[in-house]
Amino acid sequence: MTQDSPDPGPRRRSLWLKIVGIGCGAVIVLALIAAGLIASNWPRLAGYYQQAKSAFSQMMNVQAAIQKKYGGEVRIMLKSESGVQGSILSVMLVNPPLMDRIDVGGPDGHAAALEIAATARDALPPDAGYGHYEVVFLRERGTSAVNVSRNWTFRFAASELPPAKAEAGR
Secondary structure, eight states: OOSSSOOOHHHHHHHHHHHHHHHHHHHHHHHHHHHHHHHHTHHHHHHHHHHHHHHHHHHHHHHHHHHHHHOSEEEEEEEOOTTSOSOEEEEEEESOTHHHHSOTTSHHHHHHHHHHHHHHHHHSOGGGOOSEEEEEEEEEEEOSSOEEEEEEEEEEEGGGSOOOHHHHTO
């Protein structure tokens, strides 16, 4: 460089440092705002966390109880549908040994589904019952390239289930 040409280096660096400083400052301000919102709503957030943790634990208990009693793969899902008040506890049994012993599409299948729904209800705490239960039997067969499946779905209102085991003993 010659002595006559100005040195643009320091000016560019100072502009770059200003941009980085403003960006970091904005991120810090946003983080402080987020921390303030979390702190002010902590009791509500903790309540949501406890509800989610409790619901997850309940679903794991239901899955374990049905798995132990009926075998096969057990899938549990909570559903909400328009026209149905409250949540639906859906239990799907994939290829349970029970399907080989009964006609799932007939009265035996309906009776087995009713028993499974009652087992699901009994695995829940007394205050955590659902208004509706759905039991799905799913038969899957095939290879990795071709999979054939068929399902049978049964729905019950809680009032249709037999009395809970704790109530039956009274």
